[in-house]
Amino acid sequence: MKPKAIDLFAGPGGLxxxxxxxxxxxxxxxxxxxLAVKTxxxxxxxxxxxxxxxxxxxxxxxLAELELAASDIDLCAGCPPxxxxxxxxxxxxxxxxxxxxxxxxxxxxxxxxxxxxRAIMLENVPGLLRDERFRTAAAELEALGYPALKGTQIxxxxxxxxxxxxRRLVLLCVRHGTVVFPSAQATRDTVRDAIGxxxxxxxxxxxxxxxxxxxxxxxxxxxxxxxxDGGGRLDLPTDQQLKCHENFTGFKDVYGxxxxxxPAPTIxxxxxxxxxxxxxxxxxxxxxxxxxxxxxQGFPANYTFALDRGKLAAAAMIGNAVPPPLAAAxxxxxxx
Numbered sequence: 001m002k003p004k005a006i007d008l009f010a011g012p013g014g015l016x017x018x019x020x021x022x023x024x025x026x027x028x029x030x031x032x033x034x035l036a037v038k039t040x041x042x043x044x045x046x047x048x049x050x051x052x053x054x055x056x057x058x059x060x061x062x063l064a065e066l067e068l069a070a071s072d073i074d075l076c077a078g079c080p081p082x083x084x085x086x087x088x089x090x091x092x093x094x095x096x097x098x099x100x101x102x103x104x105x106x107x108x109x110x111x112x113x114x115x116x117x118r119a120i121m122l123e124n125v126p127g128l129l130r131d132e133r134f135r136t137a138a139a140e141l142e143a144l145g146y147p148a149l150k151g152t153q154i155x156x157x158x159x160x161x162x163x164x165x166x167r168r169l170v171l172l173c174v175r176h177g178t179v180v181f182p183s184a185q186a187t188r189d190t191v192r193d194a195i196g197x198x199x200x201x202x203x204x205x206x207x208x209x210x211x212x213x214x215x216x217x218x219x220x221x222x223x224x225x226x227x228x229d230g231g232g233r234l235d236l237p238t239d240q241q242l243k244c245h246e247n248f249t250g251f252k253d254v255y256g257x258x259x260x261x262x263p264a265p266t267i268x269x270x271x272x273x274x275x276x277x278x279x280x281x282x283x284x285x286x287x288x289x290x291x292x293x294x295x296x297q298g299f300p301a302n303y304t305f306a307l308d309r310g311k312l313a314a315a316a317m318i319g320n321a322v323p324p325p326l327a328a329a330x331x332x333x334x335x336x
Contacts, residue, residue, distance in 0.1 A: 003118075003335060004068070006030075007047075008054060008078030008108055012039040012305060012317045014297065015079055015123065016047065018327020023335035024075060027066055030054050035313055038306040054107045059114035070115045075334060077121040078111075079322050080104040105137045113144060119179070119334045120146055122171040123322050126154050129169055138171075146173040158263040159184035161325030162298045163194040166266045172330055180336075182329045191282060192260040194295045201289050208304075209291035211311050213272070220285065222255065223274065228283040232256035253278035258288070264296045269319035272311055290314055298323040 002025040007016045010029035019026050028048045031037050037051045048066060050057055063070060081104060105128070112120055120141065128134045129152070138148040151173035157166035160182065172179045201209045215223065227235050233255040256278035258264050270276025271293040279287050288296070290311065294303060297318055305314045 003074035005075035012036050014321035015327045018324040019331045021328035022331025073117045075119045076117040078108045079123045109137050119174045124169045126169050145175045157326040158188045160329040162323040163189035164264040182333050191258045195292045209289045224285045230259035269316035272315040298325040
């Protein structure tokens with residue numbers, strides 16, 4: 001029988017998919033966003049999903065709905081919303097962002113305290129490590145028997161089967177025990193590995209791949225002039241750059257192309273927009289599609305994402321998701 005897990009702040013289901021791949025039976029998930037819940041249910045129809053603000057969910061009631069006891073839950077996993085801790089919003093730690101989502105890590109601790117699972121897993125941005133709320137949460141988890149500080153590392157998803165450079169904080173603990181974090185893979189998957197065989201968008205039959213994009217003639221001319229396979233806007237002469245980029249050297253990845261034989265840069269919620277980062281296709285004159293973004297996050301090609309709220313909302317789901325292979329590597333370590 002597989003060990004049982006619950007997924008808090010489940011999003012579109014990336015963490016759940018990783019847990020399942022790593023050997024767990026995910027029995028329940030909690031998520032507040034309706035679009036993410038629709039996506040989750042489409043891909044994980046056998047998991048009980050509570051569509052609610054986690055602050056309004058009682059662990060005992062969730063267990064009763066599952067007809068399980070707290071002792072039946074082996075792993076409590078979760079990725080509290082991380083936007084308030086991200087380096088982009090905090091200017092690499094030089095600014096404090098008062099985002100109410102920052103307090104949701106306390107809800108994760110509340111669930112752990114109520115259930116006392118055999119193991120816990122928490123994934124977030126590295127900036128969380130500097131926050132007082134993380135230190136408070138870690139101290140509370142330590143008091144419950146989880147060696148949270150020893151069980152916290154900053155990992156790069158590219159070292160664990162994700163074709164993308166993505167630094168993440170991972171907390172991995174067994175109650176009154178230790179977990180050996182998985183070793184980094186010998187080689188890293190690349191952009192070519194993930195999307196090299198994908199045909200051009202337009203009439204592929206995959207809605208996620210075929211969504212059209214609109215660019216002004218000025219922007220399209222600039223994109224066409226950017227060198228293939230890793231080029232960027234700074235490779236262009238001044239008269240071919242956008243007016244807003246003149247005399248501005250920050251955010252150098254903006255309007256940059258990905259490199260075929262390297263991992264992608266971090267996929268964010270702005271992955272559909274080249275003005276948000278290095279999100280241009282290595283050689284085609286366009287941004288990566290949402291399907292390409294999902295593949296670079298480590299989702300399988302048949303994973304669906306609801307498009308009810310359009311391209312921007314779907315891109316946010318994809319960019320904010322936990323990369324399944326990263327979660328799978330950690331889940332396998334806990335399962336062992």
